[in-house]
Amino acid sequence: MARVGAELRRQDFVEATVKVIAEYGVANATTRRIAAAADCPLATLHYVFHTKDELFYAVYESLFNLPHQALEHVAAGSTAADSAAEMLRHLITWFTAHPELAKAQTELFYWTLRNNPEMASKIFAVASEAIERELERAIGSQLDPAFLQSTSRLLIQLVDGLIIAWAAHKDSARLKAETETACQALKLFVANR
Template identity: 30%
Template sequence: MARIPAAQRRQDFIRAAVEVIASHGIDGATTRRIAEQAEANLAMLHYCYDSKEDLFADVFEYVTGKYREVIEDSDPHTTLSETGQAILRGVMQCYVDSPSFTATTFELVNWARRQHGDRGIAVYDQALESLRKALQESADNSVAPPVIDEMAYVLATLADGFGVNWLTYGDASVAREQMDVNCAVLDAWLSSRTAAVPAKPTRRKRAAGV
């Protein structure tokens, strides 16, 4: 039998950890369970990772990477509204596609806050910063920076609320209807918010001799 490279084995263990954390929580995600889920022996897991903390660090990176993929896949050349909706739909679809990913994401953030203080906040901050950047690239000069910050918060709140609802009920048909509702809420908020904010004045060049 061909030997599986260590890098591939790490990916197997990361995906297995996502499933085990979703099913058993952080405390129940033992290395033995993760190895069994990955269909590998425990010695191989310890060969790839010095500790469970090291494995969880890679699971963190996997989770944040999924969010980055969704954000980066949005087209920065469309309108601000279209970009926001594409990102929101992308995150919600990611949740629907993998309930295990959804459950593990929330478990990891809570665990990081309990065990590592600001680390859970740092993960969330990184996602928000990537989100702000994508939104800013789609915004024209008339959209003030505070509106971009607020939109990132609204979008994240809608996505998080959707994730909790999806974990609670697990009804895919209802979830898809709620995706449409959330996108409509985001669009209505943005329309109202941008209408309430005066356009940023453009600076006119002074005529010679004036």
């Protein structure tokens, strides 16, 4: 049997953790269950990730990067308001195409908020900074730094709220209509800076 590098195993464990959390919830995401889902020995999981918090943070890092890749496709050069709304649309589209990841991210964040508030704060800060960078890339210097930060935080709050509502009602047509309402609100917020 060929040896698999630690980095590849790391990704296997991250993907398995997402699946386990989406199916069983964070409270039932045991390291045994995660190792089994990754088809790896439990000892390998503990070798690659020394603590469960370390594993969960690696899941967060991967979850940050995936939806933000969708933001690279938001065209730069339109108005700041249009760009912000388009970013919101792209994020919702990405999450609806990956419901398992959306569910795992939400579950994991609330679990972390209860069990490790410092980590939850760090995770929110990293997410805000990533959205801020993408907004800045798409709209350039159209917004001053303080307003750019406010806009990125509002965008995150809208995405989170829409995804949580969609998880509850499971109606894609309703999500699309609610997303357009949120996009209009975001556009008004940015346009009236």
